[in-house]
Amino acid sequence: MKFRQKLIILGTVISATSFAGSIDYLSQQDAEYLAHPAMVGKIGVSGAYYNPAGLVWLEDGTYIQVNNQTHLKDYSMEYNGEKFKSDKPSAVVPSLQIVKKAGDTAYFFHAGAIAGGGSVAYGGGIATFPEIADSGFSALGGEFTHGSTIHGQSYYVAFQGGIARKFNDSWSGAVGLRLVDAERKFKGEGNFEILGGVIKPKFDIDSERTAFGASGIFGLNYHPNDRFNLAMRYETETKLDFDNKESKLRKGFKDSVGVLGDKFYDIIGKDPAIKQWMSEGSGRRNLPAVAALGVSYKVAEKTTLLASGNYYFIKEAGDDLGNFDNYDNGYEVAVGLDYELNEKWTLMTGYQYTNTGANEKTYTDTDYVLDADMYSMGAKYKYNAQLDLMATYSLVKYKTDTNLKDIKYKKHVDAFGLGAIYKF
Structure with a gap:
């Protein structure tokens, strides 16, 4: 089986929710993150993603950590008092x-x-449809008459690996490579009426955008004693040149309104929510470079404090379609706490603030990332010397915001994590 096919098979079972991170990135890469998102400075098996250079300070052995997250999502957009909602988990x-x-x-x-x-699955369409009727079709008395559900999907499956090595008794470093297979889909219908129903343009789209890319991973870790740890990680920009396949949109307008089809196609194509999904929408939408810094400090025999931050270089990222226009660079800051209740149980809690770099000029119905507060907690249970089990939870509260077309966006996510770590 080809490597790309293996990635696609893994991707079909992933329906990830972008509730932490910036632009397209997802910071929640395992169940433990949902207990305390300040993971960068921590030494543990999770370091295979968050702190690879710190892995050399683990005990000798082979470790496997498996995780699952379940996200209960409530997304909505509102225009002129009309709400469009997706609650697909x-x-x-x-x-x-x-x-x-x-x-x-x-x-x-x-x-x-x-x-x-x-x-996501928005019943009745998306808010862009009535907004287009009020703007692009207004001179002709245009109205949006609703239609089938709009479906969207976006996942980027990644495999990464590398090697970490001690330099001396305090310092270590790591290098790695990440391969990314990205797929973005947008499918659905929308019905319009012009001139009191004399003309009925039909929006009909089935768009798939795919890309493959690679990036480098570099890490440093300072571990002078058993109480203090400082970690750094840098990920290079991932070049993703998307190939877009879409053939139904222009045909749908021509079938419904004949010779006027191209005119309606051009009107729709000016809207930033639709533009990237049209047949002309191939081009780069790179993942930006990321710098991360984290620290952990054991302040008492049973208590460890954590702090970390991620910085996303969005303004420098390659983008052919204007997706990142008007963005600032994004960042996250997080704090956390581990408390060893006894030799079996460890309690965890944390908080994270996410500034995505987005603003009212960047939000569209198919691409809106909102600033958020994340409140987390969890517990880890040492079943025996070889096996640890964990259960975690995060509440993510997003900032409500409105774009330049007066479309209001809201999100709410409850995330549950389960994980197991086995040492051979």
Whole structure:
């Protein structure tokens, strides 16, 4: 089986929700993140993604961590008092980490959904449709008369791996490679009426955008003693040159309004929510470079404090279609706490603030990322010397915002995580 086909098979079971991160990135790469998102400075098997250079400070052995997240989502957009809503859950969001540590060297592997907005289904269409009727079709007395549900899907499946090595008794470093297979889909219908129903243009789209890219991963870790740890990670920009396949939109207008079909196609094509999904929509939408910094400090025998941050270089990212126009660089800051209740149980909690770099000039119905507060908690149970189990939860509260066309956007997510770590 070809490597790309393997990626697609994994992708079909991933419906990730972009509730943490910036632009397309997803920061929640395992179940433990949902307990305390300040993961960058922590030494653990999760370091296969968050802190690869810190893996050399684990005990010798082979570790496997399997995770699943379940996201209960409530997305909505509103225009002129009319609401369009998607509450489709993401029941299965898996990820996997494997680490082999021996002496001064550790090898690591991570697989999961590195980016994407997941699956959504908006009953009755999207808010862009009545807005287009009020603007592009207004001179002809245009009205949106609703239609079938709009479906959208966006996932970027990633495999990454590399090697970490101690430099001396305090410093270590890591290098790795990430491969990304990206797919974005937009499918659905919308019905319009012009001149009191004399003309009935039909919006009918089935668009699929795909790309494949690679990026480098570099890490440093400072571990002078068993109480303090400082970690840094840098990921290079991932070039993703999307190939767009869409053939129904122009034909749908021509079939419904004849010779005027091209005119309506041009009107629709001016809307930024639709433009990238049209047949002309091929081009780069790169994942930006990321810099991350984190620290952990054991302040007492049973208590460890955590803090970390991610910075997304959005303004420097390659973008042929204007997706990142008007964005600022995004960032996240997070804090967390581990408390060892006894030799079996560890309690975890944390908070994260996400500034996506987006603003009212960037929001569209098919591409809106909102700033958010994330409140997290969880517990880890040591079943025996080889097996740890964890259950986690995060509440993500987004900032409501409105774009320049007076479309209001809202999101709410409840995320549940389950994980298991086994040491051979």
